[in-house]
Amino acid sequence: MNAEQRAELLRTLKTRFEKHMSRHKGLAWAEVQARLEADAGKLRSLHEMEGTGGEPDVVGHDRKTGEYIFCDCSAESPPGRRSVCYDREGLESRK
Numbered sequence: 001m002n003a004e005q006r007a008e009l010l011r012t013l014k015t016r017f018e019k020h021m022s023r024h025k026g027l028a029w030a031e032v033q034a035r036l037e038a039d040a041g042k043l044r045s046l047h048e049m050e051g052t053g054g055e056p057d058v059v060g061h062d063r064k065t066g067e068y069i070f071c072d073c074s075a076e077s078p079p080g081r082r083s084v085c086y087d088r089e090g091l092e093s094r095k
Contacts, residue, residue: 001040001047009047010036016057016073023073024058032058032068046070053078 001009010033017029036043049056049072060069072078 001044005047006043009043009050012050013046013056016055020057020073024060027058027061027068035066035068052081054081 013036014029014033017024017032036046046056049070053074054072055074056070057073058068059071059073061067062069
């Protein structure tokens with residue numbers, strides 16, 4: 001991920017963080033951003049979530065480790081990550 005992509009991702013995450021404060025009451029974006037900027041692997045994971053149509057956002061904070069907990073908060077599973085269920089019985093009954 002290049003510097004421009006990192007900056008864009010952080011802007012997107014900050015906007016989402018500020019829009020949905022009820023998900024992370026009492027947490028400050030500056031602290032979340034500092035932790036993310038210190039860990040390229042976490043930024044890469046969040047970038048992949050965004051890239052597949054997800055909407056990762058902070059949903060908690062582990063006080064023991066200092067880690068911020070992210071979850072995909074999109075209203076529906078993004079199209080690229082939906083599962084297909086094969087139902088042999090249903091298929092047989094349609095024949």
